[in-house]
Amino acid sequence: MQPRIKAKVACTDREVGEVIRVVVDPLTREISHLVIAAGGRELLVPADGNLSAVTDQSIRLNCPSDALAGFEPFRRADYLSIHEVEIPHLERHLDVMPGEVLVPLPELEKNLSRRSFFTKFTNVIGAVLALPLVFPVVKYLIKPMYQPFDNDWLKLGKVGQATQVDVPRLVKFEKTVREGYLERKYEKSHWVLKASPELRKKIAAEPSEQEFRDSSGKVIWTNDPESDVVIFSGKCTHLGCAYRWRKHRRFGQVFVCPCHLSVFDVSGKVLDGPAPRPLDQLPVRVSGSGEIEIIDMEFKAGRAEQVRIV
């Protein structure tokens, strides 16, 4: 039982006054003191050890009435109201209010079916407003995400310029793309390799890599295994960085990706590092005048299998 405000306070010999306030410890949330009005004074009585019997109406202190003078006088300025302090779960610990303060429901609201009808109807109208928006919004957001593949041939320059056999050369070219509202020209780069017959044979050993498909899975181009020109896509098969042709401490002259240090030999085979598949070749053809033409495909990085995305 907690001491109540307005409860009568009695000492061992006689009744002395009533509880007018309680003081709560903000950490334990228990009543720590009572403020008792007795004989025209307000006294601060520690709840601990001084109370012998507490009921709804009354409190008995275990001291005689003349001992009351020993308690500290109460000074309001030393305290804050509980409305001015944020004390979690205070209500659960405290039961000092004289009773609940109530507000009646409006007459119309007392009808239970009416209440539940409005609740349901509010939800239905919300859904009616929201649902037709879902499809257009999803379509709106995913509009540019899936595009048809670009199967056009692009000119990369003359083969003659790639003089050294078995030494890859970085070729930059300009590409015009339409991205939403923006038509943009930017540079890209791939590696052109003029392969010796032995190297070409090694590269051609993987037949699946010589075939290129469109979005329906139909083969649209097969690289000629006799042709000495090979194009490696400039994108690393690990996570899509642009790799370089470098001298490596352990492997000599190789392709090295600066991001996660995958190493590929001149045939595109993975020698070291996290790359899951060899370098991607691109569809290539050489015109009568020696012009190299490619389809600028891109494949998903990080997969053991080649998955075309552009």
Added chain:
Amino acid sequence: MWQTVYNWIDERIELKTLQAKLLNEPMAGGARYAYVFGSVLLFVFAMQVVTGILLMFYYAPTADHAWASTKYIMEHVDYGWFLLSYHLWGSSAMIAVVIMHMSQVYLWGAYKKPREMVWLAGLVLFLIVLAFGFTGYLLPWDQRSYWATTIGIEIVDKVPFIGDFLGRFLRGGPVPGALTLSRFFVIHVMILPLSLMAIAGVHLFFFRKAGPAGPFKGSKRELETKMEYFFPTQVWKDIVAMAVVFVIVCALAIHWPHELMDEASPVASDLNPEPEWYFMFLFQLLRDPALQFLFSGEWGEFLGAIVLPSVFLLLLAALPFIDRNPERHILKRPVALSSWLVVMISIAILTIRAYQFRGE
């Protein structure tokens, strides 16, 4: 005069009570510098909002102008270099303070009952802060931005089932380009700030409802006698910490202003792409020769980039439900202490190695 205005407002909206309630939060054991991190984070975020809005006065979020407008801010707008550099260092400060905040809560055992929901909301905020860093990195549209984003989205692509969709959704297409920039921009300046503000509000609400945890040792009597309200001592300590962070971020911004690289381009160059320092350990995890036996190839990639971080985050989320021992003293929680040390030391080692492997 001010008193009259104040009273006039108070009469209408009970301003005094509201103010009193916000400031009078009982703290067992009293105010401490150990409790400043949450407030400091709020301050760092507020500064990011201010500097971010200022940057938008000149920044153009389109692929053909983003780099040029960033360069203009850096080189031609008065103090543009400072605001941009402050914003960049501010993002690092955000991550650094988040790590300290989470470590403090972890080591103090403050995630335990009844504060589980505070911890969970905080974890969501942590993810939002990481997303801020990742999306903001692309906006200058220089080489560093372009390549970090390329790699980052390729990693998202490795999420099972929905990875391809998520990757395309973020890029606005199959490969990074103009629409990626638009998407990252709207995520960075609208979606993430609004989410962060909403969830930070929820985080604070949960915190106020559950109450602060207080010190992990000391008798009940001691905690009661040393009890203080949030105002004024803790507010003072918070302000001191905010000032220290502000001075550090300013000093970093002045001494190491941002260096804008060449404009984004998919052409092979001499650049060694790398993420911000706080993602370096993950970057190194995927390439460290000592770990190649685990993280190479398609499955290794998936294990290192998706499974490991997800498991780590799920463990963090499950933490208050796994660790239900009410003991909060860190020296009496050897498992908790040693796991924290293992995680921190591993991240530190990987980060240091990432810088050693630079440009190999």
